[in-house]
Amino acid sequence: MSTEINNIAVLTSGGDAPGMNAAIRAVTRTALYHGKRVFGVYRGYEGMIENDIVELSSSSVKHILALGGTFLKSARSQEFRTLEGRAKAAKNLRDRNIDALVVIGGDGSFTGALKLAEEHGIKVIGVPGTIDNDLFGTDYTIGYDTATNTVIESVDKIRDTASSHNRLFLVEVMGRDTGYIAASTGLATGALSIILPEKKNTYEELFSDLRSAQANKKTSNIIMVAEGNHLGDIFEIASAVRKEFPSIDVKVTTLGHTQRGGSPSTNDRVLASVLGHYAIKGLIEGREKVMSGMINQKVVFTPLEDAISKTTELDYEMLTIAKILAT
Ligand code: F6P
Secondary structure, eight states, X not given: OOXXXXXXXXXXXXXXXXXXXXXXXXXXXXXXXXXXXXXXETTHHHHHHTTOEEEEOGGGGTTOTTOSSOTTOOOOOSGGGXXXXXXXXXXXXXXXXXXXXXEEEOHHHHHHHHHHHHHHOOEEEEEEBOXXXXXXXXXXXXXXXHHHHHHHHHHHHHHHHHHHHTEEEEEEEOOSSOOHHXXXXXXXXXXXXXXXXXXXXXXXXXXXXXXXXXHTTOOOEEEEEETTOSSOOHHHHHXXXXXXXXXXXXXXXXXXXXXXOSOOOHHHHHHHHHHHHHHHHHHHTTOOSEEEEEETTEEEEEEHHHHHHOOOOOOTHHHHHHHHHHO
């Protein structure tokens, strides 16, 4: 039985991330360069089930390098979580003689890819695309750099008005399970406190930071709050602060999905181009069920299983440095 790959599908799945288009372009053009046919699957696994699949040419991916979002669109599919859904999806690939699939996404997307590989023998390879930076096997995920740049651009503006009005701003950033965005942007914007899902932050600690700031005559402050933190909803945190410090004028800003949009940064374009390119090289060399990632400037392939289940611990020193520098 020949193991040669001829027809390759590519999809984006889960939360979109700036640089996904650059990754699709890299996958498509590298595969075409190696004489393979390429198929784009619209709306992730949802589109695979609904047979929303088109063949891509080099010109299908022209002028997308600089675009945010994903032109293939993305979705979180409930039906693909079922055996029947995956069987329908696999049939649509088989009907086109598609023997390999490149999945650009995060942990949920890779979990789906592994199931497709195990149940239907499709060769799968992952490319890390999520603003959350929460995948093991790569120093950075595609989209993280742009998202953090978006955050600091907004927080710098918030800082201007906070300073003019002597206000405290609680700024909520994305990160349901991990606080990479909050930690790095907190350090980069001089946040007084950084509240993260990974840490058991307490009100005593937060109030003590605020007291130190008052003692140091700091008149305006930023508190960076990751959405998945354990203290609670950002509005609850704001109420608790108002109760403890009635003299402080507390405001809340939720940056929300602004963090997921925008033209990708140089770093994200480079990362997406390299990892998309290597995903195809990896497939051609016979790799499967792995993710292409970049560690210390070198491309590495990590089993999808590890990329999903293992974690790279957050650099807690960043929090210490942020605190020393902000108080
Ligand atoms: O997948 C990344 C992420 O941005 C999380 O940080 C966030 O919690 C989630 O997506 C939001 O997803 P949705 O767009 O489906 O609300």
